[in-house]
Amino acid sequence: MPPSDELLAWVVLTRAPRLPTAELAGALALRGSAAEVIAAATRTGSSAEPGELPALRAFCRTPAAQPTRAECRWLEQKDHHILPFLDPRFPSRLQELRQCPIALYVDGRLDALRDPQLAIVGSRNPSPQGRENARNLAEQLASRGVTITSGLAEGIDTAAHEGALAVQGQTIAVFGAGVDVVYPRGNRALAERILADGALLSEFPLATPARRAHFPRRNRLIAALSLGTLVVEAALGSGSLLTARHAVALDRGVFAVPGSIHNPLARGCHALIKQGAKLTETAADVLSELDFSSFCAGAWRPPTGRSPRQAAEAGMDKDHKILLDALGFDPTDVDLLVTRTGFKPEAVSSIMLILELEGYVQAAPGGRYSRVARSP
Amino acid sequence: MPPSDELLAWVVLTRAPRLPTAELAGALALRGSAAEVIAAATRTGSSAEPGELPALRAFCRTPAAQPTRAECRWLEQKDHHILPFLDPRFPSRLQELRQCPIALYVDGRLDALRDPQLAIVGSRNPSPQGRENARNLAEQLASRGVTITSGLAEGIDTAAHEGALAVQGQTIAVFGAGVDVVYPRGNRALAERILADGALLSEFPLATPARRAHFPRRNRLIAALSLGTLVVEAALGSGSLLTARHAVALDRGVFAVPGSIHNPLARGCHALIKQGAKLTETAADVLSELDFSSFCAGAWRPPTGRSPRQAAEAGMDKDHKILLDALGFDPTDVDLLVTRTGFKPEAVSSIMLILELEGYVQAAPGGRYSRVARSP
Numbered sequence: 001m002p003p004s005d006e007l008l009a010w011v012v013l014t015r016a017p018r019l020p021t022a023e024l025a026g027a028l029a030l031r032g033s034a035a036e037v038i039a040a041a042t043r044t045g046s047s048a049e050p051g052e053l054p055a056l057r058a059f060c061r062t063p064a065a066q067p068t069r070a071e072c073r074w075l076e077q078k079d080h081h082i083l084p085f086l087d088p089r090f091p092s093r094l095q096e097l098r099q100c101p102i103a104l105y106v107d108g109r110l111d112a113l114r115d116p117q118l119a120i121v122g123s124r125n126p127s128p129q130g131r132e133n134a135r136n137l138a139e140q141l142a143s144r145g146v147t148i149t150s151g152l153a154e155g156i157d158t159a160a161h162e163g164a165l166a167v168q169g170q171t172i173a174v175f176g177a178g179v180d181v182v183y184p185r186g187n188r189a190l191a192e193r194i195l196a197d198g199a200l201l202s203e204f205p206l207a208t209p210a211r212r213a214h215f216p217r218r219n220r221l222i223a224a225l226s227l228g229t230l231v232v233e234a235a236l237g238s239g240s241l242l243t244a245r246h247a248v249a250l251d252r253g254v255f256a257v258p259g260s261i262h263n264p265l266a267r268g269c270h271a272l273i274k275q276g277a278k279l280t281e282t283a284a285d286v287l288s289e290l291d292f293s294s295f296c297a298g299a300w301r302p303p304t305g306r307s308p309r310q311a312a313e314a315g316m317d318k319d320h321k322i323l324l325d326a327l328g329f330d331p332t333d334v335d336l337l338v339t340r341t342g343f344k345p346e347a348v349s350s351i352m353l354i355l356e357l358e359g360y361v362q363a364a365p366g367g368r369y370s371r372v373a374r375s376p
Numbered sequence: 377m378p379p380s381d382e383l384l385a386w387v388v389l390t391r392a393p394r395l396p397t398a399e400l401a402g403a404l405a406l407r408g409s410a411a412e413v414i415a416a417a418t419r420t421g422s423s424a425e426p427g428e429l430p431a432l433r434a435f436c437r438t439p440a441a442q443p444t445r446a447e448c449r450w451l452e453q454k455d456h457h458i459l460p461f462l463d464p465r466f467p468s469r470l471q472e473l474r475q476c477p478i479a480l481y482v483d484g485r486l487d488a489l490r491d492p493q494l495a496i497v498g499s500r501n502p503s504p505q506g507r508e509n510a511r512n513l514a515e516q517l518a519s520r521g522v523t524i525t526s527g528l529a530e531g532i533d534t535a536a537h538e539g540a541l542a543v544q545g546q547t548i549a550v551f552g553a554g555v556d557v558v559y560p561r562g563n564r565a566l567a568e569r570i571l572a573d574g575a576l577l578s579e580f581p582l583a584t585p586a587r588r589a590h591f592p593r594r595n596r597l598i599a600a601l602s603l604g605t606l607v608v609e610a611a612l613g614s615g616s617l618l619t620a621r622h623a624v625a626l627d628r629g630v631f632a633v634p635g636s637i638h639n640p641l642a643r644g645c646h647a648l649i650k651q652g653a654k655l656t657e658t659a660a661d662v663l664s665e666l667d668f669s670s671f672c673a674g675a676w677r678p679p680t681g682r683s684p685r686q687a688a689e690a691g692m693d694k695d696h697k698i699l700l701d702a703l704g705f706d707p708t709d710v711d712l713l714v715t716r717t718g719f720k721p722e723a724v725s726s727i728m729l730i731l732e733l734e735g736y737v738q739a740a741p742g743g744r745y746s747r748v749a750r751s752p
Contacts, residue, residue: 133637258634258646261509261657270634270655279649281637 003075008067009034010084010103011075015205016059018363021085021100027053028086038065071206074180079195081106089114096250097224099356101203105179108199112170116292117149119226119247121219121240122156122233123265130156130233130265133257135163137230140283142169146292147198149174149226151218152187156232156240165193174225175202176210176218183210216350219243227290228253230280234268241268242350244277249354253290255280319343323351324360327371331364379451384443385410386460386479387451391581392435397461397476398726403429404462414441430722447582450556455571457482465490472626473600477579481555484575488546492668493525495602495623497595497616498532498609499641506532506609506641509633511539513606516659518545522668523574525550525602527594528563532608532616541569550601551578552586552594559586595619603666604629606656610644617644620653629666631656695719699727700736703747707740 013019013034024037031037041056042065059065074080083090083104091113094100106113120138122130134156138148142164150157152173164171173194177183179202182191191200203221204214219239223229223246231254234240244254254277259266273279278289326340337348352369355361361369389395389410400413407413417432418441435441450456459466459480467489470476482489496514498506510532514524518540526533528549540547549570553559555578558567567576579597580590595615599605599622607630610616620630630653635642649655654665702716713724728745731737737745 129636129638257637258642258649258655259636260505261633261635262505266634267657270657273634273649273655274661279634279646279655281643281646285650 001076003072005035006033007075007082008072009038010082011067011071011205012038012065014082014103014105014203015064017055018099019053019055019102021095021102023053024102025086034084074206079108081110083110083113091225093226094221094224097220101221104201104203105206106199106201107179108195108201109170109197110199112147112172112197112199113201113225115147115170116290117147117172117226118286118290118292119149119222119229119243120156120160120232121150121222121229121243122160122231123235123238123240124153124155124157126155126159126233127263127265130257130259131159134159134232135166137232137257137280137283137286138163138169138171139167141286142171143167144283144287144292145169146286147172149222151176151215151222152183152191152194152200154184154186156234158187158190160232161190161194164198165190168197171198172225173198173200174218174222175200175204176214178202178204178206178208180206181208181210212346213349215239216242216353220246220353223247223252224250226252227292228255228286230255230257230286231269231272231277232257233259233263233265235265236267236271238268239350241272242354244272245354248275253278253286255286255289257281319347320351320355320360323348324355324371327361327369331368331370333368337369377452379448381411382409383451383458384448385414386458387443387447387581388414388441390458390479390481390579391440393431394475395429395431395478396726397471397478398729399429399722400478401462402725402729410460450582455484457486459486459489467601469602470597470600473596477597480577480579481582482575482577483555484571484577485573486575488523488548488573488575489577489601491523491546493523493548493602494662494666494668495525495598495605495619496532496536496608497526497598497605497619498536498607499611499614499616500529500531500533502531502535502609503639503641506633506635507535510535510608511542513608513633513656513659513662514539514545514547515543517662518547519543520659520663520668521545522662523548525598527552527591527598528559528567528570528576530560530562532610534563534566536608537566537570540574541566544573547574548601549574549576550594550598551576551580552590554578554580554582554584556582557584557586591615592618596622599623599628600626602628603668604631604662606631606633606662607645607648607653608633609635609639609641611641612643612647614644617648620648624651629654629662631662631665633657695723696727696731696736699724700731700747703737703745707744707746709744713745 027037031040038060040052041060083106085100085102089110118141120134138160142148147170148160148164149172150160161171171194179200182188219242223243229244229247231240231244247254254272256269256272256277257280258269322341326337334345334348338345356363360372362372364370403413407416414436416428417436459482461476461478465486494517496510514536518524523546524536524540525548526536537547547570555576558564595618599619605620605623607616607620623630630648632645632648632653633656634645654661698717702713710724714721732739736748738748740746
C-alpha cells in the first residue's frame with residue numbers, strides 16, 4: 001500500500017532544519033496537517049502567512065522538500081513506520097526532552113516503544129567479564145518483562161541486545177543513522193533478530209550514514225526512552241557517561257556496575273556511583289528502584305523544558321561554562337569554537353548538544369549555534 | 377620505677393564489673409582518687425557510703441581486687457601505660473561512645489592516640505588484589521600524615537599496618553585481648569615494628585586471651601578512635617561491616633573499595649556503598665571527605681552519652697527529661713527523685729551528673745540538686 005501524502009509530508013519535515021515541536025504543534029493546529037504546513041511554507045509570498053514556520057521557507061523551495069522514491073518504497077514495506085510526535089503511539093517519555101524529535105522512523109513492532117524500558121549501555125571494547133555482565137543483567141531483566149534498549153554498537157550494547165534475545169525478551173535498538181542503515185555492519189543479523197519482537201528506531205532521515213557526530217543525539221534518545229539507564233563498563237569521558245547524564249537531566253534512574261579499581265573501564269561507572277548512581281550487582285538492584293509494572297504510557301503533553309531536578313541544580317559544568325562564554329549571540333560554527341577553546345571537535349559537538357537540550361543555546365542553519373538571550 | 381598505687385587502682389578497676397564512666401566520674405569527684413574509690417567499696421558496712429559504687433562492693437572483697445605481680449612488672453617497663461579516661465591524654469573521640477572504656481592499656485607512643493586516624497579494616501582472607509589495595513591505600517594515606525588504625529588481624533588489617541610502616545608512617549593496632557597478648561602470634565614481629573613510632577592498645581585487662589567474643593568491642597574501639605573507617609574487601613555479615621556500622625553510629629565517615637560483582641569479598645563493600653559509604657578508588661577519595669589537618673585532639677569532656685548528631689536529632693534523652701520534670705527549683709535529694717520517678721538510685725545519680733555537666737541542674741549542699749532557671 002503506498003504511503004499517504006500526510007506521512008510523506010512528515011518524511012519531508014524530518015529533513016527540514018530542526019523544528020521545535022511546540023512551534024510545529026501550533027502550525028499543525030492552525031493548518032490541520034503536515035502536508036498543509038508544507039504547502040503554506042511553499043506558496044508563501046514575501047510576507048508570512050498565519051501558521052507559517054519561517055524555518056521551513058527556504059527549505060521548501062529546494063528539491064529536498066520532495067519525498068524520494070526510496071523513501072516511498074521504504075514506507076510501503078511491512079512494519080515500516082514514520083511516527084509523528086503527535087501520534088498517540090509516539091513514546092510520551094520523549095516529550096520530556098527539550099528538543100523532542102518531530103518524528104521517529106521505526107522498523108518493527110510499534111507497541112514495543114510504549115513498553116517500560118531500561119537502557120543498558122557501555123564500552124565498545126569491554127572486558128570479557130564486562131560483556132558477560134551486560135548479557136547476564138539483560139537476561140535477568142528481560143526475563144522479568146523489562147524491554148532492553150541500547151544502541152546496537154559493538155561491545156556492551158551488543159551483549160545487552162543479545163542477552164534480551166537469549167530469554168525471548170524484547171529489545172529496542174536506537175540508531176545514530178537512518179533506521180535503514182545498520183551500523184556496525186557486523187550486527188545485521190542481530191538487527192534482524194531484534195525485529196522479530198522488538199524494534200529498530202531512529203530520528204534521522206532514511207539513508208543518513210552513521211557518523212560519530214550523530215551518537216550524542218542517539219544517546220539522548222536512548223536515555224529518554226527508558227525509565228533508567230544502566231552503565232556496564234565505561235571509560236571516563238566516554239559516550240555512555242553522556243547517556244547517563246541525559247538520564248540524570250531527565251530525572252530517570254541511573255545505575256552502574258562496579259569493578260576493580262584497577263580496571264580503567266570501571267572508572268566511568270565508579271564516577272557515576274560517586275555522583276549518586278545506584279551501585280548495581282544484580283537485576284534486583286534495578287527492579288527495587290524502578291517500578292516497571294506501574295508504568296503508564298500516556299499521551300502527548302506539551303514539553304515543559306526542564307525536569308525539576310535540572311531546575312534545582314544550580315551549578316554548571318566548568319567546560320560547559322567555558323564553551324558558553326566562547327559563544328556569542330551571533331551564530332558561530334563548531335570550528336571557531338574549537339579554535340576559541342582548544343577543546344576537541346567531538347567534545348564541542350557533544351557539549352553544544354547538551355547546552356541546546358538544556359536551552360542555553362540554539363542551533364542555527366549550517367551547523368552553527370548561538371546563545372539564547374534568556375537562558376533557563 | 378614501680379607504678380603508683382593510683383595507677384594500680386586503675387588496673388584493678390579495669391578488672392571490675394563494667395563501670396559506666398559517668399558514675400565513676402561522680403565517685404572520683406567525691407573520693408578524690410581511684411585508690412580511695414576502691415578503699416570505700418572495700419571497707420563499706422551494710423549501708424552504702426556516699427560516692428560508693430554498688431557494683432564494686434562484691435568485687436572488692438575478692439582476691440581479684442589486688443593488682444598482680446605481673447601487672448606491676450608490666451607497668452614498670454618503658455612505654456607501658458594505663459590511661460584512665462579522665463587523663464587529658466585519653467583520646468577524646470572515645471568519649472562519644474555510649475560505653476567509653478574506663479581506661480586503656482597502651483604499649484608505645486601515647487601521642488599517637490591523639491593524632492588523626494583512619495581505620496582500615498577488612499577480611500582476614502582477602503584476595504591478593506584486596507591485600508595489595510589495602511597496603512597501597514595505607515601507604516598513600518600514611519605518607520600524607522594520616523595515622524592508620526586497625527586490628528592486627530591477618531589479611532587486610534596486616535596489609536594496612538604494613539603499608540603505613542612501608543612509608544615510615546604511624547600506625548595503631550587495637551587488640552581484642554590484653555595488650556601484652558599479641559594475636560595472631562605470627563604478627564609478633566609486626567607488633568614490634570608498630571611500636572617503633574605507633575602504639576598497641578587494648579581496653580581488656582592484661583593477659584586477657586584473644587577470643588572471638590572480644591572482637592566486636594575491639595571493632596567499636598577502632599571505629600571510635602578514627603575520623604573514618606575504610607573497608608577493603610569484606611564478606612556480607614562480616615565483622616568489618618560492624619566496624620563500619622559503629623562508624624556510622626558515631627557520625628564518622630565510611631569508605632569502601634568496590635570490586636568485581638563476582639567477588640564475594642566485594643559484596644560487603646558494595647552493601648556499604650549502597651547504604652551511603654563513599655566509593656573509594658584512591659586516597660584522594662578519603663582526603664577530599666575528611667579534613668585530617670584541622671583535627672584537634674582536645675581535652676577530656678564530660679561524657680554526654682550522645683554524639684553531637686544524636687543530640688541535634690533527638691532533643692533530649694527521654695529518661696533525662698523525666699528526671700528534669702521531677703525536679704523543682706528547690707534543692708531536692710536523690711532519694712526523693714527515686715520516689716518520684718521509680719528509677720534506680722544509680723541511674724538517678726548518673727543522670728543528674730550528666731544534667732549538671734550539661735548545665736540543666738546545679739548541685740546544692742547535701743547531695744541535693746535544683747533546676748537551673750535558664751537551661752542551655
